[in-house]
Amino acid sequence: MTDALSLERLAYRYPDGTDALREVTLRLGEGERLGLVGPNGAGKTTLISLLAGLAEPSAGEAAVAGLPLGPASLPEIRSRTGFLFNDPDDQLFMPTVLEDVAFAPLAAGAPPAEAERRALALLEELGIARLARRFPGHLSSGEKRLVTLAGALVSRPRLLVLDEPTAFLDPWARRQLLERLARLEQSLLVITHDLELVVELCSRVAVLDDGRVVADGPTASVLGDEALMAAHRLETPHILKHRHPHGG
Amino acid sequence: MSLVAARALDRLGYADSPLHRRDARAKLLVCAAFVLGVSSFPRYELAGLLPFFLVPAALAAFGRVPLRPVLGLVLAASPFAILVGLANPFLDTRVAARVAGVAVSGGLLSFASILLRFALCTSTLLLLVATTPMPRLAAGLRRLGSPAALTVQVQMLYRYLFLLVAEGERLSAARLLREPGRRLPRFATARGMLSMLLHRTWERGDRVHRCMQVRGFQGELPTLAAARFGTADALFLAAGVGFCAAARVLPLARWAGEAFLARGA
Numbered sequence: 175m176t177d178a179l180s181l182e183r184l185a186y187r188y189p190d191g192t193d194a195l196r197e198v199t200l201r202l203g204e205g206e207r208l209g210l211v212g213p214n215g216a217g218k219t220t221l222i223s224l225l226a227g228l229a230e231p232s233a234g235e236a237a238v239a240g241l242p243l244g245p246a247s248l249p250e251i252r253s254r255t256g257f258l259f260n261d262p263d264d265q266l267f268m269p270t271v272l273e274d275v276a277f278a279p280l281a282a283g284a285p286p287a288e289a290e291r292r293a294l295a296l297l298e299e300l301g302i303a304r305l306a307r308r309f310p311g312h313l314s315s316g317e318k319r320l321v322t323l324a325g326a327l328v329s330r331p332r333l334l335v336l337d338e339p340t341a342f343l344d345p346w347a348r349r350q351l352l353e354r355l356a357r358l359e360q361s362l363l364v365i366t367h368d369l370e371l372v373v374e375l376c377s378r379v380a381v382l383d384d385g386r387v388v389a390d391g392p393t394a395s396v397l398g399d400e401a402l403m404a405a406h407r408l409e410t411p412h413i414l415k416h417r418h419p420h421g422g
Numbered sequence: 423m424s425l426v427a428a429r430a431l432d433r434l435g436y437a438d439s440p441l442h443r444r445d446a447r448a449k450l451l452v453c454a455a456f457v458l459g460v461s462s463f464p465r466y467e468l469a470g471l472l473p474f475f476l477v478p479a480a481l482a483a484f485g486r487v488p489l490r491p492v493l494g495l496v497l498a499a500s501p502f503a504i505l506v507g508l509a510n511p512f513l514d515t516r517v518a519a520r521v522a523g524v525a526v527s528g529g530l531l532s533f534a535s536i537l538l539r540f541a542l543c544t545s546t547l548l549l550l551v552a553t554t555p556m557p558r559l560a561a562g563l564r565r566l567g568s569p570a571a572l573t574v575q576v577q578m579l580y581r582y583l584f585l586l587v588a589e590g591e592r593l594s595a596a597r598l599l600r601e602p603g604r605r606l607p608r609f610a611t612a613r614g615m616l617s618m619l620l621h622r623t624w625e626r627g628d629r630v631h632r633c634m635q636v637r638g639f640q641g642e643l644p645t646l647a648a649a650r651f652g653t654a655d656a657l658f659l660a661a662g663v664g665f666c667a668a669a670r671v672l673p674l675a676r677w678a679g680e681a682f683l684a685r686g687a
Contacts, residue, residue, distance in 0.1 A: 226636045249638070257636050264629040265637075267581065269436060269555045273646050281638035286646045309436055325637065 176240035177201045178333045178361030179225075184234035185385075186220050194220040196385040197234065202333070207362040209372030209393060212382035213407035218365045219260075221382070222337050225363075226257055239332045253282060256326030256360070258336045262318035265325065266310035271297070274310055275324045282329070296324045300354055316347025323354065333361045340368045369397055369411040381406055427491035427498070429587065431548060434487055435555040441485035442553050445655040446562025446647075452477075452662030453550050459666040460542050466518055466531040471538045473674040477665065478545040485553035492548050496541055503540035507533040556580050561645045570642050577643055582627055589622045 179202040186195040195217045202208045212218055223229040224236065227248040236243040238251045259265050268274035276293035280286065297303040302320050305313065310321060319339065326334060339355070340348045348371075355362065355375055364376055372379050372393060379396045381389040383406040389396050397403065398414045435442075441449075456477055463470050482489060514529035550559070560573040593615050597607055607615060631639075668674065 226632070228632050228635070252636055252638060257633075259629075259633055261629070264626070265633045267630055267634060268643070269557050273557070276646055277644070278637045280644035280646070281640060281642075286644075290646050307436075309433060329638075 209376035209379040256331035272306040315342040427494040448655040448659040455666040459670040469675040473669040481549040507536035
């Protein structure tokens, strides 16, 4: 089976000569959930820009569901990948929640009735159908995040790339989002500083620092390695520190 | 005040009323007929313009639009109209009419006419925005044959204005917190804030555009609103255009005045 995401020696150099990514090699299996963590400036945001086709790699290759990333394949890649960016306000640009969620199928040429049906079904599934006619600017942070998730899922992507999905959320909204993400069948690439989220959601985690993948393995063993965490300006999540010896 | 009013009008566009439910094309065509009718009068015309005030009054009533934000924006934009006509009373001094024995110059009449036309057209266009969300207006323009590039530019500009306002409010709040005693910023501070505002809105606009690209934006903002032009839309269009034509061609103001006087006698 093809990987949902495959990065082979991917590199990116800024015009001023700074290396943001250096030979990043990563694989994400179908249905797998991978956390990508690292300190500020590690290259996480650059990686998202490359995956979204908003910047071109300086070297290396990337493929989504077996389709190599390049200008010609970009529309297809974008329809196979859902992105959740850091600030939901940047992502919500249509006048109502329903129109925002329906945007991608409409832009892809779906008839309005079909786009509306799909958007409504997804809002229902995520438990936010009551927001359909609301103006996105008036929603709470948690609601906005769920609406952006619906907007990303409506194209039925095989891969979801989440950039700080729990930013701006209160504990209750964070829990709501986590529960919904845990139910998804798609492959997830979760790029975050919220290490507790990674522990709860991802079976595997990779640590990115100074543009390189410095660790990649099962979540508990990577994030539980206090020396590794400290060496890369990270902290072992409390949830791992305080796990009861008999599995509590 | 005007920015708050503009945001209030934008939000009103998503309300529901008999006017909100009309197809955007019908509303656009009625507005076009209105602007055409108002602007086609001779430059000294005043009485002939008065019946046209019934149009914004009817739009506000059927659209359930509060007049306060509309009037606020008309007032905010009025300096432009005043500037346009300000020289007229000085340049055109010949007597064009006598009101109760007092001579009125042609310049004064044309200045008053400009102000009336401005108030009529601005309030009607604001009411159009207050009863039709911008994406529906853009879709209506597209269906009427406007080029896609133009309608997308209008929508982007509209969106950018609101980003500008939002970033401006953040900057202003940040300054007030650190300069609580000063209502207005110092010149140097204002200069810095302005450059920061442009920089931040540029970056924010860029982020929004990137999000749009990722979700499949290809130069058009599609809308769910179906292109249904029903009987009610046709009736609204006929009534609107018919009234504008009648108000332009027939002396409605004089008839109303004569009827009023006859009733009084």
